[in-house]
Amino acid sequence: MGYGIEEKLPSGILLSSVEEIVGLSHKSSMWPVTFGLACCAIEMMAVGGPHYDIARFGMERFSASPRQADLMIVAGRVSQKMAPVVRQVYDQMANPKWVISMGVCASSGGMFNNYAIVQGVDHIIPVDIYLPGCPPRPEMLLNAIVQLHKEKVRHRPLGANRAAAAKRAEEAAMAAVPTQLQPATHDHGGYVGKNLLA
Amino acid sequence: MAEEQKGGFFSDLFAPVAGFGVSFATMFRKIPTEEYPEVKWPTAPRYHGRHQLNRHPDGLEKCVGCELCAWACPADAIFVEGADNDDTPVSEGGTGRYSPGERFGRIYQINYLRCIFCGLCIEACPTRALTMTNFYELADDNRADLIFTKEQLLAPLQSGMLAPPHPMAEGMEERDYYLGKVTKATDAQQQWSDEHAAEYTVSSTTTSEGETR
Numbered sequence: 514m515g516y517g518i519e520e521k522l523p524s525g526i527l528l529s530s531v532e533e534i535v536g537l538s539h540k541s542s543m544w545p546v547t548f549g550l551a552c553c554a555i556e557m558m559a560v561g562g563p564h565y566d567i568a569r570f571g572m573e574r575f576s577a578s579p580r581q582a583d584l585m586i587v588a589g590r591v592s593q594k595m596a597p598v599v600r601q602v603y604d605q606m607a608n609p610k611w612v613i614s615m616g617v618c619a620s621s622g623g624m625f626n627n628y629a630i631v632q633g634v635d636h637i638i639p640v641d642i643y644l645p646g647c648p649p650r651p652e653m654l655l656n657a658i659v660q661l662h663k664e665k666v667r668h669r670p671l672g673a674n675r676a677a678a679a680k681r682a683e684e685a686a687m688a689a690v691p692t693q694l695q696p697a698t699h700d701h702g703g704y705v706g707k708n709l710l711a
Numbered sequence: 712m713a714e715e716q717k718g719g720f721f722s723d724l725f726a727p728v729a730g731f732g733v734s735f736a737t738m739f740r741k742i743p744t745e746e747y748p749e750v751k752w753p754t755a756p757r758y759h760g761r762h763q764l765n766r767h768p769d770g771l772e773k774c775v776g777c778e779l780c781a782w783a784c785p786a787d788a789i790f791v792e793g794a795d796n797d798d799t800p801v802s803e804g805g806t807g808r809y810s811p812g813e814r815f816g817r818i819y820q821i822n823y824l825r826c827i828f829c830g831l832c833i834e835a836c837p838t839r840a841l842t843m844t845n846f847y848e849l850a851d852d853n854r855a856d857l858i859f860t861k862e863q864l865l866a867p868l869q870s871g872m873l874a875p876p877h878p879m880a881e882g883m884e885e886r887d888y889y890l891g892k893v894t895k896a897t898d899a900q901q902q903w904s905d906e907h908a909a910e911y912t913v914s915s916t917t918t919s920e921g922e923t924r
Contacts, residue, residue, distance in 0.1 A: 563743055563744060564743050564744060564745060565744070565745060565747065566744045569744070569746075617786070617823075617824055617825055617826065617827060620824040620854070620857075621822070621824035621825055621854065622825075623786055623824075623825060623827060624785050624786035624825070624827050626786075626787065633824075633854070635854070641852060642850050642851070642852055643824060643850065643851055643852070643853070643854060643857060644849070644850045645823040645824055645826065645849045645850075645857060646828065646847070646849070647826075647827035647828055647829075649847075650754075650847060652745075652747050652751070652752075652847065652848075653847050653848065653849065653850065655747045655748065656747075656748075656847075656848045656850050657850035659748050660850045660851075660852070664852055665852070
């Protein structure tokens with residue numbers, strides 16, 4: 514869907530129906546960009562095979578070109594050296610675009626808590642769905658895709674609604690308190706203010 | 712190879728479409744696809760899925776807050792903080808008994824965006840308090856919600872169980888729990904729980920606030 518008349522429509526019943534139709538078409542035809550970085554990629558490829566058959570979700574092919582892709586499945590640990598590449602591929606994708614962070618390494622660094630690995634791909638690109646697992650079994654990836662469809666794709670705001678949503682998000686971001694300034698939720702002595710689970 | 716190259720009249724005729732034979736024959740084969748969101752195939756029985764904190768048959772928690780799971784974890788995904796069990800009444804400043812024996816796990820968190828489901832925590836657990844289930848549908852849209860707290864990990868109360876805090880079964884020591892001598896909550900525990908439920912609602916909510924992050 515390009516940015517055509519649906520972006521100019523006034524909000525209300527008409528735009529809601531358009532959002533519904535656009536969401537439905539996005540949901541049933543969404544191409545992932547190939548972004549396998551490590552062992553999670555093997556499970557991602559398994560999802561493309563006949564047993565799990567990602568084509569049932571309209572993902573007929575893994576697009577090797579970011580321009581033709583809507584969804585980025587970051588599968589595997591992102592090293593510091595790979596980070597600019599991830600960002601560039603993401604930037605080259607056309608809007609609307611979504612990101613699934615597949616596996617614990619992509620989501621938070623996982624067990625690789627060291628200087629070589631980016632501690633969560635959300636330091637580089639916005640992530641829509643985080644998927645735990647090391648690696649996640651193929652059903653877990655399918656579950657993440659179903660969640661993505663349900664939460665982010667089906668009712669994506671358009672036009673006036675999107676401007677309002679962006680404004681709300683910006684206000685929330687401006688009002689957000691950094692983690693280290695948030696009140697301590699534990700009363701354990703000595704650790705207050707330190708982020709134990711970073 | 713040599714025979715194929717020779718070829719008869721019919722094999723030459725059908726050679727260009729022979730490849731379609733595979734596709735055609737597939738139509739009569741069994742469909743291997745798992746229709747995932749509608750039909751879920753069971754995992755292997757010992758699949759490493761989401762964790763569960765187990766209870767003794769009378770409802771007391773098995774976790775003793777020893778932190779061995781957190782020490783064993785290669786990804787530092789587990790955070791445990793123990794506290795002392797306390798049998799003094801709440802009116803005298805007691806905080807309640809949550810597990811048989813001396814200590815219990817007051818705060819228990821597993822960060823599922825670090826956990827690699829290796830099961831080393833399960834092997835480390837001395838009381839079989841921590842086990843793994845076959846549940847795997849864990850995807851979420853933010854990082855904070857994937858840090859599971861004690862309330863989320865604790866096994867639900869089953870029949871014969873009482874929600875802690877409550878005292879141990881009368882006449883039983885800690886080791887009797889592990890010898891299987893406690894089979895369900897006794898009448899005395901039930902009575903104590905009925906009498907003191909109101910007192911501990913306050914302290915239990917403060918505990919749950921302390922555990923939420």
